[in-house]
Amino acid sequence: MVEKRLLDIRNLDSWYWPIQILHGVNMHLNEGEIVSIIGPNGAGKSTVLKNIFGLISKRKGHIFYKGKNIIKDKASDIVKKGITFVPQGRSVFPSMTVRENLELGAYIKKGDIEAEMKEIFRKFPRLKERQSQKAGLLSGGEQQMVAIGRALMLRPKLMLLDEPSLGLSPQIKKMIFEKVVDINKNEGISFMIVEQNAKISLSLSDRAYVLELGRNKLDGPGKQLLKDPKIQSIYLGGGV
Amino acid sequence: MSIVAQLIANGIIAGSIYALVALGYTMVYGILKFINFAHGEVYMLGAYFAYVLAKVYHVPIVAAFIISMILCAIVGVIIERVAYRPLRKSTRLAPLITAIALSIFLQSLALLVWGSEIRTFRTGEISKGHNILGAIVTDTQLMIIATTIVLMLLLWLFIKKTKLGKAMRATADNLEVAKLIGINTDRVIATVFAIGSALAAAGGILIGIEQNLEPTMGVTIGIKAFTATVVGGIGNIWGAVVGALLIGLVENIGIWFIPSGYKDAIAFVILVIMLIFKPSGIFGSGREEDIRAQGE
Numbered sequence: 001m002v003e004k005r006l007l008d009i010r011n012l013d014s015w016y017w018p019i020q021i022l023h024g025v026n027m028h029l030n031e032g033e034i035v036s037i038i039g040p041n042g043a044g045k046s047t048v049l050k051n052i053f054g055l056i057s058k059r060k061g062h063i064f065y066k067g068k069n070i071i072k073d074k075a076s077d078i079v080k081k082g083i084t085f086v087p088q089g090r091s092v093f094p095s096m097t098v099r100e101n102l103e104l105g106a107y108i109k110k111g112d113i114e115a116e117m118k119e120i121f122r123k124f125p126r127l128k129e130r131q132s133q134k135a136g137l138l139s140g141g142e143q144q145m146v147a148i149g150r151a152l153m154l155r156p157k158l159m160l161l162d163e164p165s166l167g168l169s170p171q172i173k174k175m176i177f178e179k180v181v182d183i184n185k186n187e188g189i190s191f192m193i194v195e196q197n198a199k200i201s202l203s204l205s206d207r208a209y210v211l212e213l214g215r216n217k218l219d220g221p222g223k224q225l226l227k228d229p230k231i232q233s234i235y236l237g238g239g240v
Numbered sequence: 241m242s243i244v245a246q247l248i249a250n251g252i253i254a255g256s257i258y259a260l261v262a263l264g265y266t267m268v269y270g271i272l273k274f275i276n277f278a279h280g281e282v283y284m285l286g287a288y289f290a291y292v293l294a295k296v297y298h299v300p301i302v303a304a305f306i307i308s309m310i311l312c313a314i315v316g317v318i319i320e321r322v323a324y325r326p327l328r329k330s331t332r333l334a335p336l337i338t339a340i341a342l343s344i345f346l347q348s349l350a351l352l353v354w355g356s357e358i359r360t361f362r363t364g365e366i367s368k369g370h371n372i373l374g375a376i377v378t379d380t381q382l383m384i385i386a387t388t389i390v391l392m393l394l395l396w397l398f399i400k401k402t403k404l405g406k407a408m409r410a411t412a413d414n415l416e417v418a419k420l421i422g423i424n425t426d427r428v429i430a431t432v433f434a435i436g437s438a439l440a441a442a443g444g445i446l447i448g449i450e451q452n453l454e455p456t457m458g459v460t461i462g463i464k465a466f467t468a469t470v471v472g473g474i475g476n477i478w479g480a481v482v483g484a485l486l487i488g489l490v491e492n493i494g495i496w497f498i499p500s501g502y503k504d505a506i507a508f509v510i511l512v513i514m515l516i517f518k519p520s521g522i523f524g525s526g527r528e529e530d531i532r533a534q535g536e
C-alpha cells in the first residue's frame with residue numbers, strides 16, 4: 001500500500017511569547033490514519049494541534065497539508081480546506097440547541113445540510129432524542145458527542161481531537177473512542193488525537209508520538225509503543 | 241380615566257424606549273463582556289439625525305426615521321472599529337475609559353453642531369388621546385409601542401432564524417469555538433454594534449417625537465437602560481426587555497408614592513440594589529462574576 005501524506009509537520013518551533021513551547025517538532029499523518037500524541041501535562045500537545053489549525057501566530061517551520069504549506073493560514077482558511085477541530089473542554093454553544101450546534105458545524109457551507117444532520121443522528125441516536133434541548137444542559141458525554149458531531153458536519157478529511165475523553169466516565173470514554181475508530185474505518189476520515197489516557201489511545205492508533213517538554217521523544221506504531229518499557233513505566237501507571 | 245391604568249400605560253411607554261436602548265448594551269456585553277457607555281450618545285445622535293432630516297431637509301418622517309437608524313448603525317460600526325477593536329486584547333478598564341471619553345466627545349460635538357437649546361419635532365398640536373382600558377394614550381404613544389413591538393419581532397426573527405443571527409448567538413456563547421467553525425467573529429461583532437445602534441436610534445427618535453431633544457438626552461436614558469440590562473441579567477437579550485418594562489413601570493408607579501421630582505432617581509436606586517444583592521439579574525444568568533469583574 002502506498003501511503004499518502006496528508007499532514008506533515010517539519011521542524012516546528014512555536015512560542016507563547018517570550019517562552020518557546022515547541023522545539024523542532026516533526027510529525028506526520030498518512031491518509032486514513034489515526035495518530036495520537038501523548039505526553040505529560042504541559043508538554044505542548046495542545047499547542048501542536050493549535051498550530052495545525054492556524055491558532056498560533058508566533059512560530060517557525062513548515063506544516064504541509066496535502067503537500068501545500070499552510071503555516072500562513074488562519075483558522076477560517078483551515079476549516080475550508082477540510083480540517084476540523086474539537087478543542088479541549090466542553091466546547092459546545094451552551095445556550096443553543098443541539099440541532100443548532102450541529103447546524104453551526106456546517107456554517108461555512110452553503111446549501112442543504114439535512115443529509116449530514118441525518119448522518120450525525122444515525123451515529124449518535126442520543127443527539128437525535130436531545131436535538132431541541134440546550135446543549136449546555138446535556139451531560140459531559142453528550143456534550144462531547146455534540147462537539148464531535150459538529151466537527152463531522154463538514155465531512156472533513158482530517159479531524160483534530162484534543163483530549164476527547166477528559167472528565168468522562170469509563171463507559172462514555174469507550175463509546176467515544178469506538179465511534180472514532182468506526183468513523184475512521186467507514187468514512188476514511190483521518191484523526192489526530194491528543195490524549196492523556198495513553199492506554200486507550202495507543203491501542204487504537206495506527207501510530208503515536210510521545211512529546212516531552214516540546215520535543216519529539218518517541219514515536220512508532222501504537223501497539224508497539226504500548227509494549228515499550230519506557231512508555232509502560234511513565235504513562236501506563238508504573239512498571240508494576 | 242383610571243390613575244392606575246394611566247400609570248401602567250406610562251410605564252409601558254417609557255419601558256419600550258428603555259428596551260430599545262437596553263438591547264444594545266446587553267448584546268454587546270454578551271459577546272465582548274464590556275459595557276459600551278457611549279451607547280446613550282448614539283440614541284441622542286439618532287434623534288438629531290432624524291430631526292435634521294425631517295426639519296431641515298423636509299424628508300418625510302418615516303424615511304427620516306429609517307435613514308437615521310441606518311446612519312446610527314454606521315456610527316456604531318465606526319465606533320467599534322476605531323475605538324474598541326484596537327483595545328480588545330487590553331485590560332477591561334481600557335475600553336471602559338474609552339467609552340466614557342467617547343460619550344463626552346459625542347455630547348460636546350452635538351452641543352457644538354446643534355447648540356444647547358431644546359428642540360422638538362412637534363408642530364404644535366398635541367395628538368389627541370384614546371381611552372384604552374381607562375388610560376389616555378395618544379397616537380404618538382401608540383406609535384412608540386407599535387414601533388417597539390415591530391422592531392423586537394424583527395430582532396427575534398433575525399436572531400432565531402438567520403444564519404448571521406445564529407452566528408451571533410454562537411459568538412456570544414463561545415467566541416473562541418465560533419472562530420474554529422469558521423465564523424468571522426469580527427463581522428459578527430460589527431453586526432451587533434450596527435443593530436444595537438440602530439435600535440437605540442429608534443428609541444431616540446421616538447422620544448424626540450414624543451418629548452424633545454437635547455445634547456445630554458443620552459445620559460439618563462443610558463443609566464436607565466443599563467439598569468434594565470442588569471435587572472434582566474446582563475448579556476441576556478430578552479431579560480433586558482423585561483428589565484426595561486419593569487423599570488418603566490416601577491418608575492411611573494413609584495411617583496404615586498414619592499414626589500415626581502425623584503422619578504429619575506428610582507432607576508439609580510434599583511441599580512445599586514441589584515448590584516449589591518443580585519448582580520446576575522432576576523433571571524440569574526450565572527454571569528455574576530462577569531459584572532463583578534467590571535469593577536476590577
Ligand SMILES: Nc1ncnc2c1ncn2[C@@H]1O[C@H](COP(=O)(O)OP(=O)(O)O)[C@@H](O)[C@H]1O
Nearest residue numbers: 016021039040041042043044045046047048194
Ligand atoms: N495561551 C497560553 N499562553 C501562554 N502559555 C501557554 C498558553 N497555553 C499554553 N501555554 C503553555 O504552553 C505549554 C504547553 O501547553 P499545552 O500545549 O497546553 O500542553 P499540553 O496540551 O501538552 O498539556 C505549557 O507550559 C503551558 O503553560
Ligand SMILES: [Mg+2]
Nearest residue numbers: 045046047088
Ligand atoms: Mg492540552
